[in-house]
Amino acid sequence: MRGGLGLRRWLCGGLLWGLCFGAGASLQLQGDRASLKVTEQTLVSVLELFEAYGVEVVLDPTLEMERVSGNWQRIEVDRLVEQLAHPHDYVVGWRRLNTPLGALDQVSRIVIMGEGALDDEPVSKRKRRTLDVVQAEDGSHHIRGEILVGFEEGSTIAELKELLRAVNGTVLEVIDPPGLYRIRVSDEMSVEEALAKARLSRGVSEAEPNRAFSNDDLPVVSLSGTPSGVNLNLPAGERAIAVFDSGIDPVYQNLPFMLTAYNAIDPGAAVDDPTGHGTLVSMIAAGAVVPEGRPPNEESVRVLPVALFDANGWTSSEALFSAINYALDQGVRDFNWSFGTDDRIPFFEEAIHQAVDRGARIYISSGNEGAEGSVYPASSPLTISIGSEGPDGVAPWSNYGDDVDAYYPGKVYFNGKWYYGTSFSAPLAAYLNELRD
Known part of the structure; x- marks a missing residue:
């Protein structure tokens, strides 16, 4: 398609709006209509507003585009893109979103191009997605x-x-x-x-x-280029555990007992591990690293590492729920989570209930406050709360009480350092129970 009206001419009234409302930009998308308010913003900045609505945007980087100002209210999306793209070619793609209540037609893709071949990359291709x-x-x-x-x-x-x-x-x-x-x-x-x-x-x-939810309370694990204290020669088992954590370091991703890692924040993107915590938890869940007080393992369990947190250490309800469905769709039924909150969240409970109905067993660390009672969702009757034990009983850092289902060793030596916490007890529990099945 070709843009039909000159952007500058169409925006004569819009410039007055910009003077009244100051700098910035806001976008509303609803079906085939859009409302956009923008003052002296680059086209890239404006198109990134569409990306926040899940729209894939591809912009020819060779184009010279003027800054955009204007006020559009309830305009057809196709016509708005026509104005923004002028005098260049553009394409607006649509998708039909099938929901349990019926179908919705929504814009899915915007392409603005000049002459010649277009590098088919999104506007935000070089950005790692982080949560706002x-x-x-x-x-x-x-x-x-x-x-x-x-x-x-x-x-x-x-x-x-x-x-x-x-x-x-x-x-x-x-x-x-x-x-x-x-x-x-x-x-x-x-x-x-x-x-x-x-x-x-x-x-x-x-x-x-x-x-x-933040993972600030989880210990940072030091990773070296060469793994130490790890049994890399364990034969891979048939069953699998999904580890929902900070990710897994690339050094460990090609081990025979590691399944392809999944990025729950940015599906399809590469996975790494900015804190090292997820890597250590995954190695314990696989049986390759053994907490203190346990004999060496003779076989491994396959692990699906799920990077549940972004680079800033945040995750969301949506990321968790979608990751549960992804792991279950891969045939994984055992889960290990190392995070919690003080508040019971109804939608969490419903998602856990649905997962358990599909055969999931969810092992969650009870918490490291040394207090009575597990953090949520370890405290849910639908999950398995795991605390830490030491030589003399419950470890001093471990949460304890009637809602803690079992205690396992939680002190581990890895890459030349000692670490402790219930987040290292829970993957051991998941591993051992997986072997018993």
Whole structure:
């Protein structure tokens, strides 16, 4: 297609808006309509707003583009892209998103090109995806501009569209099971306001922020170029454990008992391990590293390393739920998690329930506060809470109590250093129980 109107001419009134509202940019996408407010921004910056809605954007890097200013309200997406691309060629691609409530047609791809061959790479190709985390007034954290919504049985696509109109939102993803809609809401609406509107909408059973969680409390593990204290010659077993953690270092990814690692934050992207914690946990889950007090292992269990956290140490409800489905779809039924929170989260419980119904066993470290009671979701009756034990009983760092299901050694020597914590006990429990099956 060719752009039909000159961008500069079309924006004569828009420049006045920019003077009134100041610098910045905001975008709302809803079906085939878009609203865009922008003042003196590069085209790349404007197109990155579309990427926040899950749209793949490809821009010819050889193009010379002027800065963009304007105010478009409820304009057709195709026509908006036509204005932004002028005088260059462009393509707008669409997808049909099939949801449990019915189908939605949404823009999926925008290409702006000059003459000749186009390097088919997204605008943000050189960026590692990180989560845009904000802190709420109550101290909790969530992903900016995103909510998760569940619908009652018997709800309709009309009720979903009614909700999207109420929050000026777009469905980014459907996580099924448990049948949750991840929705990007208007930049001009707070998550709290969007949740209030969602909970009053017809057919909605529950709505939550897309919560964010940090791995700051997990110990940093030092990795060297040459593994030490590791048995690399164990024969690979048939069963597998999915380790949800910080990832796995590339040095360890090609071991015979390691399955192809999965990036839950940026599916399809390469996996590394900025903290080293996930690497050590994966090696314990495989049987290649043995905590203190245990004899050497004679066989390994295959491990699916899942990088659940971004480079800044954050993950989200959506990343966790999607990773559960990915691992289950790969045929993995045993899981090891090394994170927790103080608060019970209803959507977490529903996702765990759905996973357990599909045959999952989820081992989670009880916590390292030396306090009574496991952190959540180790405290859930649907999961297996694992504490640490020492020579004289429960280790001093380990959480303990009636909701802790078992205790295993949690002190381990790896690459010339000692580490301890319940996050090293849980993968041992998963490994040993996998061998018993």
